[in-house]
Amino acid sequence: MRLTVNGKEHEVDVEDDMPLLWVLRDELGLTGTKYGCGIAQCGACTVHMDGFAVRSCQVPAASADGTEVVTIEGLGTPETLHAVQEAWVEHQVAQCGYCQSGQIMQAASLLSLNAEPTDDDIDVAMSGNLCRCGTYPRIRAAVKTAAQKLQEA
Amino acid sequence: MLRTSVVAFCLLAMPVLAEGENVVIAPPAEGSVSTEDGLQAWARIYEVASHPRCSNCHVGADNRPMWSGPSYGNARPHGMNINAGDSRIGAETILCSTCHVERDGLNDVPHAAPQVAMAWQLAPVEAEWFGKSSVEICNQLRDPERNGGRDHLDLAIHLDHDLILHWAWNPGGGREPAPYSLQDHVNDVLTWGVAGFPCEGD
Numbered sequence: 384m385r386l387t388v389n390g391k392e393h394e395v396d397v398e399d400d401m402p403l404l405w406v407l408r409d410e411l412g413l414t415g416t417k418y419g420c421g422i423a424q425c426g427a428c429t430v431h432m433d434g435f436a437v438r439s440c441q442v443p444a445a446s447a448d449g450t451e452v453v454t455i456e457g458l459g460t461p462e463t464l465h466a467v468q469e470a471w472v473e474h475q476v477a478q479c480g481y482c483q484s485g486q487i488m489q490a491a492s493l494l495s496l497n498a499e500p501t502d503d504d505i506d507v508a509m510s511g512n513l514c515r516c517g518t519y520p521r522i523r524a525a526v527k528t529a530a531q532k533l534q535e536a
Numbered sequence: 537m538l539r540t541s542v543v544a545f546c547l548l549a550m551p552v553l554a555e556g557e558n559v560v561i562a563p564p565a566e567g568s569v570s571t572e573d574g575l576q577a578w579a580r581i582y583e584v585a586s587h588p589r590c591s592n593c594h595v596g597a598d599n600r601p602m603w604s605g606p607s608y609g610n611a612r613p614h615g616m617n618i619n620a621g622d623s624r625i626g627a628e629t630i631l632c633s634t635c636h637v638e639r640d641g642l643n644d645v646p647h648a649a650p651q652v653a654m655a656w657q658l659a660p661v662e663a664e665w666f667g668k669s670s671v672e673i674c675n676q677l678r679d680p681e682r683n684g685g686r687d688h689l690d691l692a693i694h695l696d697h698d699l700i701l702h703w704a705w706n707p708g709g710g711r712e713p714a715p716y717s718l719q720d721h722v723n724d725v726l727t728w729g730v731a732g733f734p735c736e737g738d
Contacts (some may be wrong), residue, residue, distance in 0.1 A: 400641070422648040423635035424615070438635050441649050446639045489630075496627075507629045510617030 384448045388413065389457025399445035403437075404428045406444055407454060415455040415484050419513075426512030429485035429492075430454045436492035455484035458491060466536065467491045470529035478516035486512045490526050494533055500526065556696035559719045563688065563726035574731020577724040582670040584721050585677070589704035589714040593658050594665035599624065601658060602666055606712055624658040632656040644708040652699040660684070674735035688729020692722045 385394050388411060395410050402421075407413045407430070419427030421440045428439040431453040459465035464472070467490045477483045486509070493500060493508040500508070505526050514522065569577075584590060588605035595602055599620045604611030621628035635649035636656030643651040650656070659665075662682040665673050676682045677691075686694060695701055695718065704714040716724075728734070 422645060424647070429634075435631060436634050437637055438649070441635050441643070441651070442637050443639050443641075443643075446637055493630075504629075507617055507619050511630060511634070 384444055386447050386449065387451045389453055395444075397444050399443060401444045402440050403430070403432075403442035403444060403447045403452070404439040406447070407439060407452070413454050413456055417481055417484060419482065419485070423511075424513075425482070425485075426489060427482050427485040429488040429512065431488060431492060434495070436489050453488075455488060458488065465491060466532040467494065467525070467529040469532060470525040473528060474521045474525040476518050476521040476525050478514075478518050482512060482514045486514065486522055490522070490529065493526065494530055498534060499530055556693065556722075558702065559692075559696050559722045561689065561692045561696065561722065561726070563692075564730045566730060569727050569731040571731055571734045574728050574734040575736065577727040577731065578674055578734065578736075579670070580716060580724045581677075581721065581728060582673060583715050584704075585665050585673050586668075586670075587704070587712075587714045589707055589711065590701075591666045593700075594663050595658060596664040596666065597661050599658065599661075607710070620658045624660065625655060632658075642706065642708040646709045648709060650703060650707060650709070650711075652703045654699045656700065671736050674733075678733035678735065688726050688733070691725050691729070695722050695725065 384397060385392065386406075387393070388407065393411060395406055397406055397410060404416060404418060407416050408418070416430055416439060417427040418440065419425035423438045423441045426438065429436050430439045431437070432439075432442065432447060432450050434451075459468050465487075467487050471477065471483065471487060476486075489509055489512050493505070497504055497508075502523060505523050509519075509522060509526070585594070588602075588608075588611075592602040592604055599622065601614040601618060601620060602611055603614055618626075619629045620626045620632060626632045626634070633655055636651055637649070638653055638655060639651045640653050643649060663676060665676075668676075680686065683691070684694070702718060705718050707713055714721075
């Protein structure tokens, strides 16, 4: 199976039904994407596939074959953060941090589809990403800051 | 000329029989189904249409899919504040395909996202079934304005092709399947149509 992850092509030899999350973490060593529930209930494993957010625990390897995947490692770099990552740092969103890579990937996807989300837009797009620490108010504020950054860019 | 006429007569007299991709589409002969038998077929169709595997995604203009059925106790809106938007695929909110990814085969993990080899979506809002009565659904399903302009053969062909509908009879993950079978349901739709789409209270 061939897939492009963060701009780099990979050939992996895995079962068709292996979740993309395992391919990323165990086969490619990209552990920034987190395992939360394994059943699409929490959003911790969110990555982008062909430009859209997906729960990587729910994507069988066969469905990812030939796609372009972006993980938290490929969204920005430490030197050049993505606007969402910048906003996350400014608002000090993370508490324990476990859900945050999924939150950031979902937020980046939201902003690619909706440049000026309202509070309701944010809530309805981000409600599938759970945060045990309850950082939701900071997530919402950071999404708005990131939207401004992207518009000014 | 005679031969052509004989062939034409035979074609007219024969019921339409088509080998669909997944089911046989074989309606009874025109005029062969009584209204009473048509109503009995409708009663079975309503059992399917009102079953959670079908009605949970045939929701109204609030665009909120439902979770209901024997394992849920009270019916409730889909968790995670899901709203499929007017697009009915979540384009304005969060795409259904974020979790309901297209795949070949079945996602058989309990409580995980159902998946088929096509884009997951709600049924059109005109086909609102959740919580609706037998008469309401019956009138919707026979109304070309609200059923996609379909006659009974078109409805059968739709059932033959739409993989989300097939999922209802093979939902996996410990879910209760829709009653009867896809073929039985297609047969009932054809029977109901040949009977003239009778509804209770006509």
